[in-house]
Amino acid sequence: MDFSRLHKYASPMHFYSWSLAVAPWLGIACAVLFVVGLAGGLFYAPPDYQQGESFRIIYVHVPSAWMSLFIYMVMAGAGALGLIWHVKLGDMIARASAPVGAWFTFLALATGSLWGKPMWGTYWVWDARLTSELILLFLYLGYIALQGAIEDRRTAARAGAILALVGTVNIPIVHYSVEWWNTLHQGPTVTKFDAPSIDTSMLIPLLVMSLAYTLYFCTIVLVRTRCEILEFERNTTWVKQRAAGVNAV
Amino acid sequence: MMSTLVASKAMLLRDLRRSIRRSQDLAQSLIFFVIVITLLALAIGPDDQIFTTIAPAGVWIAILLATTINLERMFLSDYQDGTIELLLLSSASLPALVAAKIGAHWLTNACPQILMAVIVGAVLGLKTDVLVALGLSLLLGSPILSLIGGVASALTVGLRGGALLLSLIILPLYMPTLIFGTAAITNAALGLPIEAELFFLSGVAVLSASLAPFGAAAALRIRLS
Numbered sequence: 001m002d003f004s005r006l007h008k009y010a011s012p013m014h015f016y017s018w019s020l021a022v023a024p025w026l027g028i029a030c031a032v033l034f035v036v037g038l039a040g041g042l043f044y045a046p047p048d049y050q051q052g053e054s055f056r057i058i059y060v061h062v063p064s065a066w067m068s069l070f071i072y073m074v075m076a077g078a079g080a081l082g083l084i085w086h087v088k089l090g091d092m093i094a095r096a097s098a099p100v101g102a103w104f105t106f107l108a109l110a111t112g113s114l115w116g117k118p119m120w121g122t123y124w125v126w127d128a129r130l131t132s133e134l135i136l137l138f139l140y141l142g143y144i145a146l147q148g149a150i151e152d153r154r155t156a157a158r159a160g161a162i163l164a165l166v167g168t169v170n171i172p173i174v175h176y177s178v179e180w181w182n183t184l185h186q187g188p189t190v191t192k193f194d195a196p197s198i199d200t201s202m203l204i205p206l207l208v209m210s211l212a213y214t215l216y217f218c219t220i221v222l223v224r225t226r227c228e229i230l231e232f233e234r235n236t237t238w239v240k241q242r243a244a245g246v247n248a249v
Numbered sequence: 250m251m252s253t254l255v256a257s258k259a260m261l262l263r264d265l266r267r268s269i270r271r272s273q274d275l276a277q278s279l280i281f282f283v284i285v286i287t288l289l290a291l292a293i294g295p296d297d298q299i300f301t302t303i304a305p306a307g308v309w310i311a312i313l314l315a316t317t318i319n320l321e322r323m324f325l326s327d328y329q330d331g332t333i334e335l336l337l338l339s340s341a342s343l344p345a346l347v348a349a350k351i352g353a354h355w356l357t358n359a360c361p362q363i364l365m366a367v368i369v370g371a372v373l374g375l376k377t378d379v380l381v382a383l384g385l386s387l388l389l390g391s392p393i394l395s396l397i398g399g400v401a402s403a404l405t406v407g408l409r410g411g412a413l414l415l416s417l418i419i420l421p422l423y424m425p426t427l428i429f430g431t432a433a434i435t436n437a438a439l440g441l442p443i444e445a446e447l448f449f450l451s452g453v454a455v456l457s458a459s460l461a462p463f464g465a466a467a468a469l470r471i472r473l474s
Contacts, residue, residue, distance in 0.1 A: 138421035177425035
C-alpha cells in the first residue's frame, strides 16, 4: 500500500487546500439533506398514534444524541492519531471537534427536555440515558477546559488526547453503571422509542436527518480545522505566503 | 527489571516518609472531610432518620471532594522542584515509578480517610452491616479514585487554576465509582447482598491499576516535553 500518498493528504498544508475545495460541496449536500429531512419529518411523516405531533422532535433530537457520541469517538480517535503516530492533523481535528460535540450533546439534552415536558410531564428525569448524556457533556467540558488551560497548542492537544482516551474507556462503564443505578432506584417508568418498531415513513426522514447532521459536522470540522491549522502553523512559510497572497487580493 | 523494582520501592518509601513528615497536609484533608459531613448534617437538620438515610451518600461525596482536593498535591511539589524531570531521565520504567507514587498517595491519603469515614459512620450510629459495606466499598473504590486521579493530576500539574480544573476533569470520571460505592451501602442498609457492587468496584480497580500508570506516565512526559 502506498502510504506516502496518505501522508501527503494528511499534511496540514495539503489538507488546507483540499478541504477548502471540498467543504462548500459538503455544505451544499448537507443543506439539501436538511431541507429534505425536515420536510419529510415535519410534513410527510404521519403523526404518532400515541404522541401525536410532539414526536416530530426526534428528527432533531435523535441525530443530536447520535452525533454527541460519534463526535466523542472522532475526537478520541483523532487525538490518538496525534498522540501515538504524531499525525499533527489528528491533534487539530480533535481540538476542532470538541466544541461541536459539546453543542450537539447540549442540543440533545435540551430537545429531549422540551420533549419530556408534554410527554413525561417534566423537563428532567434521572433516566439512565439522560444521565449518561449529561455526564458526556461534562466530559466534553472537561476536555475543553483542559485545552484552554494549556498555552502550548501541541501540548494541549496531546494532553487532551489522553483525557479523551480515558473518557472513551469510561463511557461504557458510565453507560452501564447509570443504567444499573436507574433500575436500582426505580425511576419513573419511561416509554422508550424502540428503533426497529418505528414505521418506514417515519424512519426515512430520521435517517436523512442523521446524514445531514453528519455532513454538517464534517463541513464544520473542515472549516474549524483550517482555522486551527492557521493558528498552529502560523510561523511556517506557506501560511505566511498564503496570508500575504490573501492580503494582496 | 531489577533496577525498576528497586527504584519503585525507593520512590514509594520516599513518598511515604515525606507525607509522614508533612502530617499537617494529612490532618487538613481529614478535617475537611469531617467539615463536609458536618455541613451536610446542618443542611439536613437534626432529623436522625433522614440523616441516616443520606449518610452513605454524604460520606462518599465528602470522600470524592477530599480526594479531588488532595490530588493536586500528587505531583505538584515534585514538578516544582524538578524531581519529575529526573524521573523522566531515569533508566527505570516511568509507569512503575508513577505507580509507586500513586500507591504512596493512596496509602497516605485514602487509607486515613477510609478509617475516618468508618469512625464517623459508627459515631453517627450506622448499623454494623452498613459500616462493613461502607468500609469495603471505600477500600475497593478509593484505589480507582487515586489511579484515575493520578492521570488527571499529571495532566494538570502546574497549570493555573489547577485544583478547579482538576475537579472539572476528574469528577465526571468518578461517577461510576460513586454509583456502585453508594449502591453497596444502600443495599446493605436494606439487607440485600452487596457482592455484585463490590465485584464491579474490584473489576474497575483492576482495570484502572493496569492502565492508569501508563496514562499518568504519558501525561507527565507530555506536560514536561
